[in-house]
Amino acid sequence: MNSPIRVTVWGENYHERSERDRDAMAERYPEGMHGAIAAGLTRVLGDRVEVRTATQDQPEHGLTDEVLDSTDVITWWGHATHGDVDDAVVEKVHQRVLGGMGILVLHSAHFSKIFKKLMGTTCSLQWRNAADTELVWTVSPSHPIAQGVPHPIVIDEQEMYGEYFDIPQPDEQVFLSTFTGGEVFRSGCCYRRGKGRVFYFSPGDQDYPVYHHPDIQRVLANAVRWAAPEDNADFVAPAVVDMPAPRFDRGNA
Template identity: 80%
Template sequence: MWGENFHENSDRDREMMARLYPDGMHGAIAAGLSELLGDRVEVRTATQDQPEHGLSAEVLDNTDVLTWWGHATHGSVDDAVVDRVYSRVLGGMGLLPLHSAHFSKIFIKLMGTSCSLAWRNSADTELVWTVAPGHPITEGVPSPIVIDEQEMYGEYFDIPQPDEQIFLSTFTGGEVFRSGCTWRRGKGRIFYFSPGDQDYPVYHHPDIKRVLANAVQWAAPQRSIDFVAPAVVNEPAPRFRAQLAQDGEVSA
């Protein structure tokens, strides 16, 4: 679980964050995964203020699924670390960008679009509707999930057509938003999930914790041996060469 860890330490937000997320948002998300998945997972956290943002090659080589929350300091994320994560996703690591991580460098790089959207922070009620019943990410999740207070995200959301749309959210102003979408990039699975602003205790919500736990299991690679990023291959000369004879016959 990677967290930007900015709001937790900023002068403006420190007191509020200590009340809502005493262990940080990354700590709350990690605790929810451990609570629901138990011994099936080893959950670790990393934050942007650590060396290499806590995402060294060694750390990523031992990560099956990377969950990413960022908001205020996207531009300060080192491009070399972004490239490292990108290569790892193409090689098979799962990625879960959350909420305002739609503007993270890694998500934009993987999507190839601006990933812009409409928003309004006025403590709206969000209803998260399941639109892909039977999908593993929706297992045990009610429809709708009711979030009493949340930042509004609305369309148009500038993303490529999802491989699967899992959730659709509605808000008190009549807005709709594609709040849960999946893509495959290379060998990696990506699930974007929007609920979870720093101003509200959304990551303590039992149904949100269930979605994230399901998504981690869905995004995990099937075989660790498949962690190889695509690359240019210099092929040897072909074993058989065929050429047309003048009479139209093929000789090999």
Template identity: 70%
Template sequence: MTLRVTVWNENVHEQNGSPASMATDYPEGMHGAIAAGLRRLLPDAEVRTATLQEPEHGLTAEVLDATDVLLWWGHIAHEQVDDAIVDRVQERVLGGMGLLVLHSGHFSKIFKRLMGTTCSLKWRNEGERELVWTVAPRHEIVDGIPNPIVVPAQEMYGEFFDIPEPDELVFISSFTGGEVFRSGVTYTRGAGRVFYFSPGDQDYPVYQQDEIQRVLANGVRWAAPRAGRSLPEVSNPQRDWFVAG
């Protein structure tokens, strides 16, 4: 079966032209750069994009029904995402759709809801070098990935990162200032797989890096629904649980 991927981006920085480097770093938008990398590395996949400004934020029931893996990038417009769309995405994840949450998407409504925590972290944006260290060398997300990935300039994300204990810790990042961060973690929610990956900021061309694109492509493969991964039907007969039957 063809792998069907949707790359969602709030598309606000692209719309307001801030930062000025957006026009040269991401002439087709960050969603365009991410989608181009996936098309290059997953040539048999169907890759589409969706943005906040589209009707139903581009995430109609029909689009999500035709999505195996959804990638989510957001930053300054989290609260503009309609709760009904978040409900819809959550339902699809619990039913088996894969979800990749990227960079400042840690504060998105969907990620916070799936995690059940604040998802807050320490941050500083001074264009520091980030080293992304593999700590799960046999995980399929790190296939073909150098250790470490060197990101020349990036926003610093640091601990404490208020997330639940991950199912798997895949990457840890270190920064010039000495901070460390759990930059690649996985979860299972219902029948769906979730991968959070932090490198990738609007101020820097991180999503143009081959290594970062490969992590995302590997993440899509990993998060894709497996055969038989669906929520079972739950029988809920009416009964009085306080009466012996």
């Protein structure tokens, strides 16, 4: 895209406000997880992006028609309140993705309504939250999302996600993670849905400061650029078309 990519960083904003988690979250993410993701995108991409945030506790979850109509790529982080996301908002986001908007689905948003709707599967997996070391290995080094990313990315402490991960076969597999216990996980997966591009990236549990990690910020910035629609995108989801009679037939050819 020639003009800046318009990015909406969407966050559940539950742990930041909950009585149990808010003090620790304030230390790790004083501007919220959504704020850290937004800051990382701005740091890496500068004036190539226009970044704003939206949270679930806002009216219409912060995703009004005006916001979605001016969003090229949305990032989505959720964990504890997937079921409270309004189905009407999910449908609007889904239609926007089918029409060409890119979406980055992050960490525990594998269970979000929007990701399950896009995948058509349970999106279930194995997990263990025990401060495991995660190594994020690049398995597609020529992919745009992998550019400038070390092999591997080392995350000292992170929640473990393991196989089997119930998702469709990715169109492109970019990253594969390994953990302290020997588990493996398809941690960076690309899909195309309608006219839109989807990237799932698993690192980023709320209990660890993963979104401050410069290599993770680089992955997300690369993914935003990869998922951005073409300049001529119309953001209209594909639909059934009643075609007119053929212009030519064999008798007139």
